[in-house]
Amino acid sequence: EDPIIAGVAHDRSEGKITIVGIPDSPGRAAAVFKAIAGVGINVDMIVQNVSAGTEKKTDISFTVPKEDAGRGVEVLKAMQDELGFEQLQYDDQVGKLSLVGSGMRSNPGVSATLFQSLADAGINIEMISTSEIRVSVVTSDDELDEAVRVVHSAFGLDADGEAVVYG
């Protein structure tokens, strides 16, 4: 199936909280997001990779509206002993870019092209999270506008071909 690229969405309204070195054992993610939901904070992106080292610890990053991030950090700090994580990081200079389309799973060249366009512009990819219809990357906020420009150009989209698509 040919991929369809609907457009590029971008967002700089979110801050990113990273829980560093949380034990990779059942119940930790639940406790984190129960606490965050419990203080009424909406969560956009959640990314957690495997615990790859010898320590059976991993990191959980998630994004929230900037105006709520302070409360999220406070709630989690107060749970540090209970959750057992090593460190909490907060980044409010977050840019999120999503390539929106379909058929991207069966067209791995699409992700490769996206990543290469950012690489050619010297833009670092801080996080990656994908679905069948959306490849999302997080860059720094101050690189986001350039990122949007180079991605439009790489896919032959015109500069105002923004897709308002959710996925």
Place this chain on the structure above:
Amino acid sequence: EDPIIAGVAHDRSEGKITIVGIPDSPGRAAAVFKAIAGVGINVDMIVQNVSAGTEKKTDISFTVPKEDAGRGVEVLKAMQDELGFEQLQYDDQVGKLSLVGSGMRSNPGVSATLFQSLADAGINIEMISTSEIRVSVVTSDDELDEAVRVVHSAFGLDADGEAVVYG
């Protein structure tokens, strides 16, 4: 907006490749996925979290059809010097579960409920990747059927309420 839970999708056809300790600098992700695309391997999920430690290294995990994983591992092993990663891991006992719906971003309790249902069953969440319409977790393959059962139950879905939805 109230969340709508359409159903639960699950998949055990994929293997997971984790590139451990790759330098977090522009061009690395592009090189990885150009190589994978270049040998015609479809990629489903890509997850990369931030480089949180002092070393400016991170991990990139991605899933591919099991029958292609061997080729993917070979291609990346051959690039170890060029890419500069520490280690390659391959896991072919991967279960992927996705809660599919809408409005989940503005209803953080939905993710919390998903994670809690797995925690209560003692099921470890190895990876998390979310979008507005899908919360995906990776568990081990042998816990996947139980995971699907407890998630259906937690959301009051009947056992054959599987959604064939892509997102």
